[in-house]
Amino acid sequence: MNLLQILLLALFAAFVGLRLLGRRRAASRFARWTLLTLGAVVVLAPFTWLLAAVFKDRSVLNEFIFLPPVEQWSEKTLNLNNFRELFKGRPSLTGPVYFWEYVLNSTVYATCTTVLQIFFCSLGGYALAKYEFRGKNALTLFMLGSMMIPSVLLLAPLYKMVVDLRLVDSLAGLIIPGMVGTYGIFLFRQACMSVPNEMIDAARLDGCGEFGIYLRLVMPLVRPMAAAFCLICFLGNWNAFFAPNVFLHSQDKLTLPVVLNLYLGEFRHDQGVFLTGTALAMIPPAVLFFALQREFIAGLTSGAVKG
Amino acid sequence: MSGSVAQRPVRPPSRPRYKGKAPYLFLSPYLVLTTAFFAVPFVNAILLAFYETNGPRSRAFVGLANFVYLFTDSVFRRALFNTTVFALVSVFVQLPLSMALALLLNSGGDRVKGFFRLVFFSPNLVGQVLVGILFGVLFTPRYGLINRGFQMVLHWGLEARWLSEPRLIMPAIVLTSLWLWVGFNMIYFLAALQTVDKTLQEAARIDGASPWQIFWHVTLPSMRHVVIFVVIMSVIGSYQLFELPLTLLSESYGYGANDAGLTLITYLNYNAFRCGDLGLGSAVGWVVALIIFVISLVQIRLGRLAEED
Numbered sequence: 001m002n003l004l005q006i007l008l009l010a011l012f013a014a015f016v017g018l019r020l021l022g023r024r025r026a027a028s029r030f031a032r033w034t035l036l037t038l039g040a041v042v043v044l045a046p047f048t049w050l051l052a053a054v055f056k057d058r059s060v061l062n063e064f065i066f067l068p069p070v071e072q073w074s075e076k077t078l079n080l081n082n083f084r085e086l087f088k089g090r091p092s093l094t095g096p097v098y099f100w101e102y103v104l105n106s107t108v109y110a111t112c113t114t115v116l117q118i119f120f121c122s123l124g125g126y127a128l129a130k131y132e133f134r135g136k137n138a139l140t141l142f143m144l145g146s147m148m149i150p151s152v153l154l155l156a157p158l159y160k161m162v163v164d165l166r167l168v169d170s171l172a173g174l175i176i177p178g179m180v181g182t183y184g185i186f187l188f189r190q191a192c193m194s195v196p197n198e199m200i201d202a203a204r205l206d207g208c209g210e211f212g213i214y215l216r217l218v219m220p221l222v223r224p225m226a227a228a229f230c231l232i233c234f235l236g237n238w239n240a241f242f243a244p245n246v247f248l249h250s251q252d253k254l255t256l257p258v259v260l261n262l263y264l265g266e267f268r269h270d271q272g273v274f275l276t277g278t279a280l281a282m283i284p285p286a287v288l289f290f291a292l293q294r295e296f297i298a299g300l301t302s303g304a305v306k307g
Numbered sequence: 308m309s310g311s312v313a314q315r316p317v318r319p320p321s322r323p324r325y326k327g328k329a330p331y332l333f334l335s336p337y338l339v340l341t342t343a344f345f346a347v348p349f350v351n352a353i354l355l356a357f358y359e360t361n362g363p364r365s366r367a368f369v370g371l372a373n374f375v376y377l378f379t380d381s382v383f384r385r386a387l388f389n390t391t392v393f394a395l396v397s398v399f400v401q402l403p404l405s406m407a408l409a410l411l412l413n414s415g416g417d418r419v420k421g422f423f424r425l426v427f428f429s430p431n432l433v434g435q436v437l438v439g440i441l442f443g444v445l446f447t448p449r450y451g452l453i454n455r456g457f458q459m460v461l462h463w464g465l466e467a468r469w470l471s472e473p474r475l476i477m478p479a480i481v482l483t484s485l486w487l488w489v490g491f492n493m494i495y496f497l498a499a500l501q502t503v504d505k506t507l508q509e510a511a512r513i514d515g516a517s518p519w520q521i522f523w524h525v526t527l528p529s530m531r532h533v534v535i536f537v538v539i540m541s542v543i544g545s546y547q548l549f550e551l552p553l554t555l556l557s558e559s560y561g562y563g564a565n566d567a568g569l570t571l572i573t574y575l576n577y578n579a580f581r582c583g584d585l586g587l588g589s590a591v592g593w594v595v596a597l598i599i600f601v602i603s604l605v606q607i608r609l610g611r612l613a614e615e616d
Contacts, residue, residue: 004459032411039408040426043486046441047429049452053444062450120336127333131325139334146345150547150599152572153592156585157351158344177344180337210329239434241550246580257436264440264557271444278437285432293425297494 054082054276061272082276092251099277105171106256107284109244110237112175117233118226120180125188126218130200143182152242159246169249178237184229187299191225192218227292228299235285256281355589362583373590383591385566386574389477393570394545396481397488398538404489405537409496410522424497427490435487439554442483446470446555453482470555473567480552480568487551488544492537499533500526528613535610542606543599549573571595 011034018027052066057076060068068077089096127133128140158177159168167173195218203213219226241257248254254262260281263274289296356373358366377383408427412420430438445452446469457464469479503526511521527534549572553561560581561573571591579588 002459008460032414036408036411036415036423040423043426043430043490045452045456046445046486049445050441062447065452065455120340123333124337127330131330131333133330136330146341148596148600148603149349150543150592150596152547152549152575153352153589153596154345154348156579156588156592157348157355159580160351160355160585161344161348177340180340182341185337204325210325210327210333214333235432235434239436241434241436242576257434260440261436261554261557264443264554274440275444278440281437282433286429289432297424297498 050275050279053272054279055079056272057081058270058272082272085270085273086276086280090251094250094252097252101252102254102256102259103280105253106238106281109171109174109240109255110234112171113178113237114230114233116175116179117181117184118230121184121229122188122192122219122222122226123214124180124185125190126192126214128185128189129192130195130197130218143185147182147186155243155246158243162247168247169253171248171253173247174244178243181233184233187225187229188222191222195221224295225299227295231288231292231296232299234288238281238285352589352592355586356593358586360583360585362585366586369586373587374594376587377590377594382566382569383574386569386571387594389566389568390546390548390570392477393480393484393548394542397484397541397545400481401485401489402492402537402541404485405492406496408489408493409500412493412497413500420497424490424494427493429490430487431491433487435550436554438483438487439551439557442479442486443470443555443557446479471564473563473565476556476563476567480548480555483551483555484548488541492541495533495537496530499530503529531610531613535606539603539606542602546595546599546602547572549576 015027015031015034018030048066052064053061055067055078056063057079060076064077067073087099089098091097128136162168162173162177165173167176199217200213203217204210208216239257240255241261244255245258245261248258256277260274260277263277267273355366357368357370359369359373360366412423415423433441442453446454448454448466448468451469453469454465454467457467467475469475507525507529508521511525516524548570549561552563552568552570552573553576555561556563556568559568560577562569562577572595575588575591575595578591579585
């Protein structure tokens with residue numbers, strides 16, 4: 001018997017006790033919060049472990065589950081060696097490459113794609129929501145159908161095209177094909193539907209141009225959806241692996257997930273290094289998520305719950 | 308004729324129609340990019356499946372040979388089997404867990420709900436690759452956090468070689484995927500639960516229905532749209548599983564011992580981009596697309612049938 005087992009048994013005994021005393025409501029409340037808390041502990045444990053692991057030496061990485069008790073702290077259990085090793089320049093065919101270059105690549109790729117997607121998708125979504133034009137139904141049908149096609153199917157021919165366009169091994173070759181997405185257009189279409197027609201008509205009567213209506217009237221109104229989509233898009237591209245892994249070849253052009261996957265082999269015997277890289281790669285999405293959390297949950301579920 | 312018009316609710320006068328070119332202009336980025344980077348590759352993907360290629364530049368027409376090869380290749384059948392097992396586990400283990408969490412959370416106060424929702428969703432901020440890298444270390448025999456956790460609670464598993472013993476590879480992938488995605492689907496179920504009509508549940512309760520009966524006959528049917536949506540999305544996602552096994556089993560490019568962790572997309576990635584046979588890769592892509600298409604249609608159909616009852 002260890003402490004953890006005793007704790008779990010005690011929690012279970014408390015639940016049974018409440019049931020036996022006839023306090024059904026209290027028992028179910030107790031069970032609910034216990035289960036939720038245990039679930040949260042399980043979810044958070046790997047993060048906590050990672051946070052401790054990045055400061056530990058290779059020799060003690062697995063010695064303590066998290067950090068050792070305070071009196072055992074030493075140079076070995078709390079140092080920045082993993083960071084030093086990670087940020088060291090590494091030789092490649094084109095000269096030394098530094099970790100911050102991968103961070104920069106990932107940032108450029110994810111940011112450019114997100115900004116362009118927000119612009120093009122909102123423009124398209126607004127057009128679909130608020131205009132009547134020839135071919136609209138056919139286009140909507142085509143878009144719905146195209147969402148059924150898994151993107152991996154297109155990767156091989158797309159790779160061939162990118163090679164033919166001489167865009168292979170550059171971030172442009174990743175950004176340009178990903179500038180617009182059907183999913184984003186549908187999200188913005190949904191959001192633009194709720195903009196009152198009267199407001200658009202009034203702006204038109206006042207002499208506002210069509211692009212001006214989009215920019216100055218519609219966009220501010222669909223801001224929550226834009227925020228949600230911003231996060232969805234940034235997360236997707238920041239963490240993207242399949243396409244970058246195929247399209248990028250030179251060491252100094254790689255993005256974070258691709259490099260970290262390579263480091264799995266390179267630092268097989270010094271796991272602290274790629275774990276540190278992994279921990280650092282988690283920070284930007286987390287910051288963005290905390291900034292946009294409220295809009296994000298609403299945006300993520302609006303399509304499914306309404307539809 | 309006039310009678311039927313009079314019965315309709317009063318409508319605002321129809322607004323003047325805009326007749327300019329703006330919508331085409333607004334949609335032109337989508338149209339141009341989609342033609343270039345979706346329609347053209349799509350047609351090429353059809354053609355490519357009938358060729359044998361060596362890298363992006365050389366190809367030879369082979370007819371249906373790629374498909375014939377796939378269905379005689381025992382490695383491909385293994386991939387198909389593994390991926391199907393994973394999809395079934397996703398639907399029958401992961402989604403019920405998501406639903407259970409959503410039900411547990413649904414009756415809490417707003418602030419507590421927000422906190423737990425944040426915690427359970429947080430693994431999704433981390434991409435599959437990073438999760439695979441992290442869990443690859445957590446599954447270390449004797450020392451890994453997961454091995455120690457199992458040992459402490461169940462007195463089993465300290466020495467379990469999760470990522471090298473064929474019997475344990477799929478369970479390891481499933482455990483990781485549960486950590487990653489249970490909270491994601493919970494968000495959908497939680498949002499749907501909040502739209503369920505409370506008076507219906509209350510009426511059922513007064514009529515003496517048990518909580519389980521209320522859930523099964525009142526709550527679940529009234530959120531069936533979301534359930535069908537989530538089931539379809541997770542089947543589609545499951546059939547595209549790739550990055551998680553690739554990073555967990557990085558030493559064998561995601562295949563694992565005895566191909567125990569091999570998925571369809573891992574097979575595609577290896578053959579198309581490591582061995583250079585883009586034609587075979589396209590053929591695999593078509594098989595995946597076809598599976599996804601058929602399963603989605605069946606599920607939408609079943610959803611309709613359930614509605615008519």
